[in-house]
Amino acid sequence: MLKIIHFTVNGKKTELAVDDRECLLETLRNRLGLTSVKKGCEVGECGACTVLINGEAVDTCIYLTMWADGKSILTTEGLKGPNGELNPVQQAFIDETAVQCGFCIPGLIMTAVEIVGTGKKYSREELRKMITGHLCRCTGYENIVNAVERVVNETYDATHGKE
Amino acid sequence: MYDIKNYTEAKTVEEAIAALSGDPDSEIISGGTDVLIRMRSGKDAGKSLVSIHEIPELKGVHLDPDGTIIIGPATSFSHITNDPVIRENINMLGEAVDTVGGPQVRNSGTIGGNICNGATSADSAATMQTLNAIVVLKGPEGIREVPVTEFYTGPGKTVRHQNEVCTAFKIRKEDYQGWQGCYMKYGKRKSMEIATLGCAVRVKLSEDKKTIEDVRLGYGVAAPTPIRCRKAEDAIKGKKVSDGSIYDTFADTALTEVNPRSSWRASKEFRLQLIHELAKRALKESIRRAGGEADA
Numbered sequence: 001m002l003k004i005i006h007f008t009v010n011g012k013k014t015e016l017a018v019d020d021r022e023c024l025l026e027t028l029r030n031r032l033g034l035t036s037v038k039k040g041c042e043v044g045e046c047g048a049c050t051v052l053i054n055g056e057a058v059d060t061c062i063y064l065t066m067w068a069d070g071k072s073i074l075t076t077e078g079l080k081g082p083n084g085e086l087n088p089v090q091q092a093f094i095d096e097t098a099v100q101c102g103f104c105i106p107g108l109i110m111t112a113v114e115i116v117g118t119g120k121k122y123s124r125e126e127l128r129k130m131i132t133g134h135l136c137r138c139t140g141y142e143n144i145v146n147a148v149e150r151v152v153n154e155t156y157d158a159t160h161g162k163e
Numbered sequence: 164m165y166d167i168k169n170y171t172e173a174k175t176v177e178e179a180i181a182a183l184s185g186d187p188d189s190e191i192i193s194g195g196t197d198v199l200i201r202m203r204s205g206k207d208a209g210k211s212l213v214s215i216h217e218i219p220e221l222k223g224v225h226l227d228p229d230g231t232i233i234i235g236p237a238t239s240f241s242h243i244t245n246d247p248v249i250r251e252n253i254n255m256l257g258e259a260v261d262t263v264g265g266p267q268v269r270n271s272g273t274i275g276g277n278i279c280n281g282a283t284s285a286d287s288a289a290t291m292q293t294l295n296a297i298v299v300l301k302g303p304e305g306i307r308e309v310p311v312t313e314f315y316t317g318p319g320k321t322v323r324h325q326n327e328v329c330t331a332f333k334i335r336k337e338d339y340q341g342w343q344g345c346y347m348k349y350g351k352r353k354s355m356e357i358a359t360l361g362c363a364v365r366v367k368l369s370e371d372k373k374t375i376e377d378v379r380l381g382y383g384v385a386a387p388t389p390i391r392c393r394k395a396e397d398a399i400k401g402k403k404v405s406d407g408s409i410y411d412t413f414a415d416t417a418l419t420e421v422n423p424r425s426s427w428r429a430s431k432e433f434r435l436q437l438i439h440e441l442a443k444r445a446l447k448e449s450i451r452r453a454g455g456e457a458d459a
Contacts, residue, residue, distance in 0.1 A: 001170070020170040023199070044268055045355055054243070056270045062199045063271060064165075064192075066172055067216045080425050111266065132354030133265030 005069040010078025023070055024060035025049045028075060036076035036106040047134035050107035051072050051075045057114045076106040079113065092151035100138035108134045112148045121156045124149055165202050169211040174217060176301055176328050182213045184303055189213050191328065193237050196272040197280055198262065199293050212450050215328060224248045230336030236275020236329045243274055259290040259346035261362065265355045265407040275329045279312065281319040288389035289363035290346050292381030295338045302327035315388035343453035347445045349437050358383045359429045362441035366449045368404065375402050385421040385438050392420040404455040414442040
């Protein structure tokens with residue numbers, strides 16, 4: 001059954017008629033054209049469909065759209081600066097050559113945005129654990145961990161002053 | 164699109180109970196990290212869902228004036244791990260649920276679902292057994308409280324009726340104050356893994372930290388349901404922490420109380436070995452955390 005929901009998508013207030021059986025992944029891709037949200041395993045294991053819901057990284061393939069009513073959604077499309085600049089997280093992925101085929105990257109970037117958003121510093125081991133909800137079949141993860149580590153440290157140093 | 168017959172977004176617990184009572188073929192969905200997977204696989208396809216996802220009163224952890232910790236069943240795993248009441252009083256539960264799935268699943272999945280699914284492999288289950296948690300259920304006939312140690316009736320089965328909503332878990336002061344413990348999970352991977360075996364131990368040491376005043380042992384996947392091993396507990400109650408024989412006594416007795424089976428994940432024999440070894444390790448670590456000097 002179609003139902004009307006109101007939510008904020010990438011900073012924009014959005015009113016949308018959705019089927020109450022649909023998951024947020026389908027809504028974002030098919031109704032709003034946000035194709036950075038990738039359809040991977042569809043069972044919450046690969047992390048390719050990760051977006052931030054009220055600041056928390058969630059697998060949208062196992063999140064019903066009805067639950068997004070009243071909430072704020074952030075996808076990779078929403079990271080863009082006012083003049084089209086890349087987000088520091090995206091820049092770090094480029095600088096560390098963390099991308100090969102790119103399918104897992106939007107999801108990983110959103111998890112990295114969540115990690116950066118905590119405003120804390122983490123050890124490499126902690127960061128490895130924090131990105132375990134993503135499968136990457138190309139890179140072997142090393143450069144991805146490098147990129148996440150770099151942007152987390154740089155952001156922390158920028159906000160806390162480097163010692 | 165999920166194969167859902169009718170979908171109800173309940174705004175209150177009463178609404179959820181009414182919707183569940185109105186359709187015997189309906190089930191509760193909370194975090195969705197298990198229900199939607201089952202639905203996609205075809206197992207629960209075509210069922211009606213009653214969502215309790217948007218009921219604020221079911222979320223969060225708080226401390227009652229009498230010291231009882233009240234855990235809202237719709238609290239996500241990551242919120243439990245980061246909750247100040249949990250961190251201060253039962254950090255072990257926060258650690259246990261931090262081993263569920265991966266980070267995104269822990270942002271969605273809830274402790275209520277973890278327990279009410281009736282899975283023996285649930286990562287919170289062994290710890291909840293050792294905390295003597297009380298499950299509060301609300302149905303058309305009113306509210307009832309069931310100790311989690313009497314909650315399970317078989318694999319995936321609990322005493323909860325189809326039209327009952329779990330509204331809280333209660334952990335009494337005497338079940339956490341002065342206790343320390345740890346949860347050990349064995350899995351082939353460090354993440355996105357269902358426990359091959361889970362072992363939870365909690366200890367209460369005497370004031371001088373030399374005697375085990377009380378001890379509790381709980382397992383996941385050691386039987387068709389999560390279990391407590393009370394004989395193993397009794398076998399070392401009152402013993403000195405310096406007594407090197409307590410570990411084998413504890414683990415050997417536990418073996419008489421478990422009933423693991425072979426599955427594609429692991430054989431019965433391997434699980435028995437894990438039951439024995441993890442009991443010893445978790446006991447040692449719990450004594451250490453409680454400030455006792457565990458014998459090597």
